[in-house]
Amino acid sequence: MAGLLDYPGSPEKTRDSLLPKLVAKPWIRRDPPDIILQKVLVVDPKSSSVLFGPQDVTLSKGVITAVKPHNTQPAVDDPDTIVADLDGKFVCPGLIDCHVHVSAVPGAKTMRELAETSAELIHLRTTYTLREMLFRGFTTVRDTGGATKALADAVSEGLILGPRLVQCGKALSQTGGHADFTPAHSDTGCCGGHSKFLGRICDGVPEVLRSTREELKAGADFIKVMCGGGVASATDAIETVQFTAEEIQAITTTCRQMGDKHTTAHAYTDSSIRHAIENGIKGIEHGNLMSPETARLMAKKGIYLTPTLACYGIMVRPPFEDFLPPDGQFKNKQVMEKGLDALKIADEAGVTVCYGSDLLTSMHALQTEEFSVRATVLSSPKILQHATTNASQLLKDSRLGRISENAFADVLVLNANPLDDVTILDRPEDHLLAVIKGGRVVSSKIDSLKAETW
Structure with missing residues (x-):
């Protein structure tokens, strides 16, 4: 075999020119150039305020290294440093969506078609879903x-363009539970009852233990448990309570023992919510039918809530009016009618509320509509905290959700203040000027701030 220095087909090639592609993972990029965002108005969601006066924000090696009052002549040692004069534009932390299903991909018109989509197509189409989420301003998704x-890992290494991804692997469901998409007459169905895009079935303490341990072994950041009925699943009424106390305790005990992993539960009703948290679950997804008493219990125990409100209206209006079967549409109406009331109840009780969209297929394009729905009952500062400060607490990562030193360099450049009107985030085509994730400009309408090519 010819050596690199006497490569017969291309003698002009040298070992040095080929070296960058000879590493084990040649898609990993070098650190981006430093960026100084000059004369910006820094939005601080935690204090619900804008820092006084124009600021200069410095980004280096994926983190924010300085936030200082504007200096007309910033010290620039590296000629590759990008200095962008943003002249009073607002900068906001990258948004965090705490309830997504990136593998519930476009390409299907109904829930049945989605469940029957091949695993290969799902993997390929997921790349589109992730890229579009990032372009909408979501720099982290759960x-x-x-x-x-x-x-x-593919996202973090730069092989796929997308938000920082926190994942639970497959959600855990009992037979006939919210992640069981097998036909009612089937014993196991495809893949032993596992959904290709959502969850896996496990019954009894031994199976539940194995499933939890397998997901954690595979690298799950947290574990999700289906503790009640769902809109999109065919055989379980919303009022059902799923898994036994012993099964849930087996899950939560294992999560504590294997690295103190977070647990969360799909649950709508008081019964399913209390069933989850009384057996050690630390978060609740949806919660549309909760009472004030249950909300106060959640606040007392420090249980996080991630409502997903816009999805119910989206799933029944054109062009998605046929996405759910008739029984699903009935259940959808059940939870939609009480969702905003539950959000107000949780807020008044002091529950830590996070942003979630929970959209499927092409509905992902409406990911930001959740801002507008919540704005009908809550203030803009509170809702912005849902997608920044509160979400960072849920994910236990203080580097997220803020524009300050040592935070991730996840930055949105906006032409309006989301603290005054959070619904501007639901119109990214009008107000989102640039998205920066990990110090890399991934999209930009600003001449002095060019997006990287991918």
């Missing part, structure tokens, strides 16, 4: 069923 550690 996938609550379907994504894997391999996919999260």
